[in-house]
Amino acid sequence: MPQISLVSKNFQYPDQVELQAALSRGAWEQWKRVLAEKIPPAAIIEEVKAAKLRGQGGAGFPTGVKWGFVPKDSPKPKYLCVNADEGEPGTFKDRAILENDPHLMLEGVAITCYAVGIHTAFVYMRGEFYQPQRVMEKAIREATEAGLLGKNIQGSGFDLDVIVHMGAGAYICGEETALLNSLEGWKGWPRLKPPFPAVVGAFGCPTVINNVETMAGVPHIMRLGAAEFQKLGTEKDGGTKLFAISGHVAKPGVYEMTMGSSLKELIYDVAGGLPGGRRLKAVIPGGSSAPVLKADEIDVPLEFEAMAAAGTMLGSGAVIVLDETVSIPEVFMVTARFYAHESCGQCTQCREGCTWIYKISKKILAGHGQPSDLDLMLDLADNMNGKTVCPLGAAMALPTIGFLKKFPHEFLALMKS
């Protein structure tokens, strides 16, 4: 069984959000050990690199490598931003960590800050996450009172403040540089790169930006050691991954899998398959911006490279299962509506293109489409794809190409002549 309990191990205990209960289950132990044994920060970075931990927010960038980009001798302060702006439709795995095991993430934050030399960490949280906000703020308060965060932690001389910052509910603020602008009080518009945030980030200072789940993996690397952790996954993707599966499955929810398990296993073995004996039509495997897979394409390992080879992406691990009752043009219209609404409006192609595609998709659903509309949308997608500051343009273009190329007959069926 590829299912595993590592990050999600303590999700089952309702009192895991309380510090005492969490401590009794081993929370904060690795942090205390790091401080007590005075493990050199460079050794922690090496350990994380060796563990092949990759960013779990969607891009899959090697975490240790990212930390290594932060200049060592910068006279400026350095910051950590935990990206808890989980907004991709279909994604709800970070929320599970934030609500069920905040101390696990905080321990990862503490170890990360120690490794990179950071004394202020921001948890940038999605505007609608009221419950996670309450849980996280309480956990920070308790950990600070217990001397696990704050000034001179455990007598080590290391200081760390963790601040929860609530966003205002914009999808784009999950993009790391838009997140930084939002954090600084500006409009959430992505920034041009370079400079990368590791060099010029929050308030012009070097900044590490990591996903919640990535942070939650760090204490496990310290506990298991890099080799053990890496072995849970594949050669290039170490450890486990949380998958948020939704749609037409018997048991939707968050499941932890070893890296490299197959998508088919996740849908049929773990999530209980499709209910009511219905047949599978399509799967959106990595959040709404991932190109769709047809029913016969799902025997693919859940791993960054393999998914890319299959013409889609692992993304944030949000699997949306669509059965035979679903109208693909309708799914497409809803997806386009989302991106048209959430485009930040900075780059021309994304600002105008998302809305244009949405308007065409609506027109097709209303029965006024023409076959040439499909070519037009594909051409618009090509004009958007990869030509914008941030990946939101591509996030609309890729599913457009996916839906239109794999299910053209469903669109054509809506056209009268």
Added chain:
Amino acid sequence: MPELTIDGRAVQVPDGTNLILAARKLGIDVPHFCYHPGLTVVGSCRMCQVEIEMGGRKRMDLACANQAADGMVVRVNTPETIKARKGVLEFLLMNHPIDCPVCDDAGECKLQDYYMVHGLYQNRLDVPKWHKPKVYSVGPRVILDAERCVLCSRCVRFCDEIWGDRQLGIFGHGSEEVLINYPGKELDNPYSVNVVDLCPVGALLEKKFRFQRRVWYLKSVKSICPRCSRGCNIYLHVDQDHDYKQPGKRVFRVKPRYNPEVNRWWISDRGRNGFDFIDQNRVGVPRIQDEEVTWEEALGRAAELIRAGLKTWGPQGLGVLVAPSASNEDAFVARRLLRDLLKLEHVDFDVPSSDQPQADHLLLTDDPYPNRQGFRDLGFGPGEGGMRTADIVKAAQNGKIKGLIVAGTDLEGVLGDRAAGLAEKLGWLICVSYAGDALWQRAAVGLPMAVYAERPGTFTNFKGKVQKFEQALTPFGASQPQWLIWQRLAQKLGAKWSYEDERAVFKDLSQGKPAYDTLDWFATFGAGPGPYNDNWYMW
């Protein structure tokens, strides 16, 4: 100094030069909307995509956000980049009202220009367009049509970065996004109209110029702003060929001219609005008392009065006030006449103005006159024992000064009560003026003067920089340049010298003055070196 190849041609540019400027050095235009050399790079319009080949790897990227590097190979026009730009243009036009026939920006609009190169395709849009605010006043001098806006954020960045107050912002998101004032704020900074120059399309328009004239009728002439002592480089946009539209109106607007050492790309709203005097309340015929006469008669009468005055009252009984809105050439010839020939003592240029600018951190100085420094450089001013302006006015009031020559200033209008009845207390008043003001009405002799836009000349700004302005218009009526009036008067009074034109005066006045005599009259003075020196305010 990295050396790179752009469209097959090698070019060397300074470190940190981006690809738009590097290409411009070769005369290659990379289309762009949001990039402006005076503002930060945001890379949001995505129009300037070019193919960049570096270390064997090709990619399509922004020319504005990528800096030239050694060995870089850039291709501006490839099938891919042209398609990408066509795509951007199509997206920008998607919600655009395409109302060029009634848009003031038509003719100097980037959307139009780029459409000629990258457009001309079938309209593929068959879904409704957005509607956004139109004819919306964002400030006292600027009006917005948000439907024409391409959301390049240049105006927003101008307010933030150059003026330093966030007065405009882009609100909302997605394609419903709209440019508008910050809540509770007006676009009322003293440089607000620069956003109209920055606007690459017809979204932000100058109220003063709105519906005044199609831009292709306008002739653009290099000039210097006379509205404070900064000496900002400007273009005067004039049209004398379509008089039937607005009889008498010849100057339509002022646009900034790039000069890295003086005003960069900007000018103040004060300078931009200060051209009405050129076409309003002008005088064009010489007068003796209330009677219109010929130049010969008027100059003869003036010379007669001066000669008689010198005889009866002596040099101490005569006073001269010349406003330093006159050029260096005017000041130099005036000095030769008044100080050197007539040996007058009470000669001054320190005249007050009712139009005081408020100095700020950007361009405006607190001096209303453009050429005070030039008057100082040329030694124009009172002789030993001569009085300054305030004392001359007082002396005129209490009868110590009997004959007064005033040039280029509406003394009564400025001094109000302090100059009341001045003309009546004097023996005579000779008035050299462009406007039919109160003083002109009561002068014994009125000599009509051409304004700076009607002849060439030079101003010296408060930092000592000498800059030339060109002739934009023919002089109003029979009016003549001030220096020529002084020269003809001098000849009536026995002077042997004469100059052929402004250039000859400038050559003479420059001698022995390093700030002046290195300048070539036929070159445009002042504009320093730089890649932007292509004499067009639009970027």
